[in-house]
Amino acid sequence: MxxxxxxxxxxxxxxxxxxxxxxxxxxxLSKSLNIAIIGKVSSGKSSLINALLKRSRRQALELAKVGAISGITKNLTILKLDDKVYLIDSPGLDDVRAENSEITKKFLKHIDIGIFVVTGSSDASQKKNLDDLRQHCDSIFIVLNKIDEWDDLDPKVLNDIIDQWKNDLKIDKIYPTCTKGYDPKSRIPKMDIRGVYQLRSDIEEFLEKKGKDLLLVRHMTxxxxxxxxxxxxxxxxxxxxxxxxxxxxxxxxxxxxxxxxxxxxxxxxxxxxxxxxxxxxxxxxxxxxxxxxxxxxxxxxxxxxxxxxxxxxxxxxxxxxxxxxxxxxxxxxxxxxxxxxxxxxxxxxxxxxxxxxxxxxxxxxxxxxxxxxxxxxxxxx
Structure with a gap:
């Protein structure tokens, strides 16, 4: 015709x-996305993941079930959000290396984003873990979580803590956040989420430049x-x-x-x-x-x-x-x-x-x- x-x-x-x-x-959409959430045990990494994905307290329960790969090591959690998106929650890359599965080997070859989570007063020894992570990532976002610990003190105290972390880690930017309330047994009536919007926005902006933003945001509630x-x-x-x-x-x-x-x-x-x-x-x-x-x-x-x-x-x-x-x-x-x-x-x-x-x-x-x-x-x- x-x-x-x-x-x-x-x-x-x-x-x-x-x-x-x-x-x-x-x-x-043929690309893959690997995100590493690195920080000491009890630094609130899991809560931060839930906050970044805009989960509610009820939905936070589901995050650990859907796509979770359990029983690997005591301190390592791998969240497979889908066949293209992996999030690793670990105290450090040494824990990822120690697990040594095909998943973690592939993950370590290329990490798109590293989210380095710290809490409390500055600890210069953390710089080693940060430098290790930096060698494997396209971009790193450093987060000072649990800033609610300083709520009862003069605001200047938190500012001083932030400056100390910047100095010890030799960084220019840190994201102060609070992601309190994801524990379903928590007695606080409302979740206390602070500082996450700017962190999420900057992560999305970085991923947009790589053409990978849609891979992550589709998992947001x-x-x-x-x-x-x-x-x-x-x-x-x-x-x-x-x-x-x-x-x-x-x-x-x-x-x-x-x-x-x-x-x-x-x-x-x-x-x-x-x-x-x-x-x-x-x-x-x-x-x-x-x-x-x-x-x-x-x-x-x-x-x-x-x-x-x-x-x-x-x-x-x-x-x-x-x-x-x-x-x-x-x-x-x-x-x-x-x-x-x-x-x-x-x-x-x-x-x-x-x-x-x-x-x-x-x-x-x-x-x-x-x-x-x-x-x-x-x-x-």
Whole structure:
């Protein structure tokens, strides 16, 4: 069958180009992620892991059961979050070496992140363990845990303790944290979590540069904040891509890649280019006029006002589309349910039009900060 028409459009060539751009934009989920949590026994490493993964006290019980490899050594715990993500909780790398299994041998060959946990007053002898860890890691985050020990003293005392640790370990940055309350027998009514947000944020930023952030964040109990990031990033991209000749290729690929990222975030499964892009026609059928305009505009030279209109349409359609996918996946439904996709998309499409009308922006580039806009939008389906 001839895929070209009288206008010269070659359907097969178009989708081949989309698939190529999708591969460039989609996350590489074939990678692995190894994280070492190193620190003395009773330094609160397990609680720190739970806090980083945004676990509740009830969910903390599950962390030790799901994927845990027990009975290795007294002080070593290996948490296999999935086939690609391993966390090792140990007093030091010597304990990992002593275990000498195939898992730990492979782990020691490459550790993406080392989280070095200390507590109490500074101990210069810890520098040896830190230097050992540094030789195996791409990046190290040093944590002074259990800062609640200093709550009853003058704040200057904690500042002095932090400075002493920095001096003895020869480091520039340390994260003061408290991760109290994960013990299910704890009598404190509320968990006391401090300093973990900045640590988690910096770890995610580092992993994002390596293309491995999605591997970790999919294991976090609360996923909405990262879904917001995926959607906001896609909106910024399509808003700019609308100004590029042949923009339909790039916009379609960006939408497909964002769908694949959301799918992995919620399911832990990899969506093929064919499957991710195959969802888009369902949405196109609900926005025929706008989609046709975007498609036709993509083959025209830059024209100022039309480019701004195309950018606005690309952003509103993409926001409604990705909000729909996020809603369905976060509720545990299947994105293969076409009628559900259509119904939710119609709802979100109306909402996007109302949102941008309320903002009163004639130029989409004048919109406020994207993440805040998307977060607010997702709260009101």
């Amino acid at each position: 001839d895929n070209s028409d009288t206008t010269g459009f070659d359907e097969k060539s178009f989708f081949d180009r989309v698939a190529a751009q999708f591969i460039e934009r989609a996350p590489d 609360e996923k909405q904040s990262y879904a917001v990031k995926i959607i906001a990033t896609a909106l910024v991209a399509v808003g700019g891509e609308a100004f590029i000749p042949g923009s339909a290729v790039y916009i379609t690929a960006t939408q497909g890649a964002a769908i694949a990222s959301l799918y992995y975030l919620y399911t832990g499964k990899i969506l093929s280019p064919h499957a991710a892009l195959g969802i888009l026609p369902t949405f196109l059928a609900e926005s025929t006029g706008s989609s046709l305009f975007l498609f036709a505009k993509s083959f025209l030279p830059p024209t100022g006002i039309l480019d701004i209109a195309a950018s606005s349409i690309a952003i509103t359609i993409t926001l409604a589309l990705l909000a729909t996918v996020n809603h369905i996946l976060s509720s545990g439904a299947s994105i293969e349910e076409e009628e559900l996709l259509r119904s939710k998309f119609r709802t979100y499409r109306t909402q996007t039009e109302e949102t941008f009308r309320e903002l009163g922006c004639t130029d989409i580039r004048d919109l406020p900060e994207w993440s805040a806009l998307v977060a607010k939008f997702l709260k009101n389906p």
